[in-house]
Amino acid sequence: MEKSLEPILKDLQGKFGATYEEFRGELHCFVKAEQIIDALTLLRDAHHFELLSALTAVDYYPQNAPRFHVIYQLTSVSKNLSVQLRVPVNGDQPKVPTAANVYKVGLWRERELLDMFGIEFEGHPDPRRILMPDGTEGHPLRKDFPLGYEEPQFTFNYEEIDLRKPYVKE
């Protein structure tokens, strides 16, 4: 771990009781869902992390508590530092408060996570699906969502395949 990351880690540990992991020089801090907004605000205002580079999630199915990790990859442009915050979320009714008020990145990336993982972001101003069509059932990037297979349709067998094709349920 870089020396300049130590005060940041201490701050996170002191204020939020964050635990941490290190792998190949990257610092991953675990923060509780209730505290994530405070942690992000602290990092942005006190430690100059201006850029929320990535906002994504991982599904650890079949493990249920926690089933997901929501990942906040923060970059400090002025100090050239990176830190990753991870928020473990339980599988039934996953909910995290929205980060859109701290970083506007949340406006679209949180919609993506809602779409792909079904993680709800409380207080998000526009909670619609972003990539999949409206009315899609399920969340594609969850591990229990099948990868799927679609038969190619040609003019001679279009109708035949169309009959047994699993469309989005109407």
Next chain:
Amino acid sequence: MAQLEEVSVDLYKHLVSERALSGETMLLNMGPQHPSTHGVLRLLLELDGEIIVNCIPDIGFLHTGVEKNMEAKTYQKAEVMTDRLDYMNTMGNNLSYVMAVEKLIDVDVPPRAQALRVILVELQRIASHLVWLGTSGLDLAAMSMFLFCFREREQILDIFELVSGQRMMTTYIRPGGVWRDVPVEFEKAVRDFLKIFPKRIDEYETLLTKNPLFIDRMVDIGYLSKETALSYGVTGPTLRASGVDWDLRKARPYMGYEQYDFNVPVLTEGDTYARYLVRIQELRESLKIIEQAMNKLPMGPVRSDNRKFVPPPRSEIGVSMESLIHHFKLWTEGFPAPKASIYSAVESPRGELAVYLEGDGGPKPMRVHMRTPSFDNLAVLPEIVKGHLVADLVAILASIDIVLGDIDR
């Protein structure tokens, strides 16, 4: 076929102004089939006459589930999916993914492979900027730009065909190095390009940079402030045109970028014209990098000799039983990667292209997330088009240089 449902304004109630609900302003649909949206992007515009009040982008028409598909493939085989993301930056996508894999399994890359990667990625940057320049010229009715730019781009694609056999879907950069060494014609092809291209940039600039019609359409249009850009996660030339000096090639050098002498163009105006100037200057900087890398290009192997992760050369397979076993194991089963996660970022022509890669101890990734720059760059569009004319929207959209394959993944 599935039933089509009529879309009502209720769905967008919270996104448009009060005036749209009373019918005072008009909702206009732009795209997904529209020449100026650079792909299949749909924009729902709320218009007061010609003035944009609100803009609601609708994406996902090109969503192909790349991330999900990559989870079902071994680390080597998942790489071909990365070509299909940002089809203007295939080498760069390969590099970002391959660097993530290398970081996860901890494999070193020989210096010759590193230099080759830099040359090809910079050529790709030029090719990508040429498409941007051509299409944004086309959007502003400078048709000849498109023809000129595609002429030079063709030369770069020929170089790619020479080294990888493919013009666009190259998959040339592989974990541990590159696919194979470049052919002897490579040096001459790149040198030829280096010789003619500076003059060509001057040609483009005489056509556009001081052109009063062009300046009228570009200056003070689509102002993006530094704070807004950072908050929305905007990166790349779009961020640098707003006055933030942030280039991953300089800030966190990878693949030996620290050996090359180049500048990062930064402008503070933050308008469409500044974004144009930054990219034009980047063309010249990329040329500098390629020239230095060509001069320094060391001899030696182009693939790591760590046989547990990198397949042995073809010539060894016939004579060495071990090599045969390694080859067989790598292509049937793949290599195991540790149960850990890494985040690795490179500077693509559009910004920070990063890969979040998590292994589960087996030969297939457990999660691959491509942090694609166009996604975040497009998210800022509604903010910067407000109060502009519809015709300016086209110029602004062209200036943030989106690729829909990159956005929808």
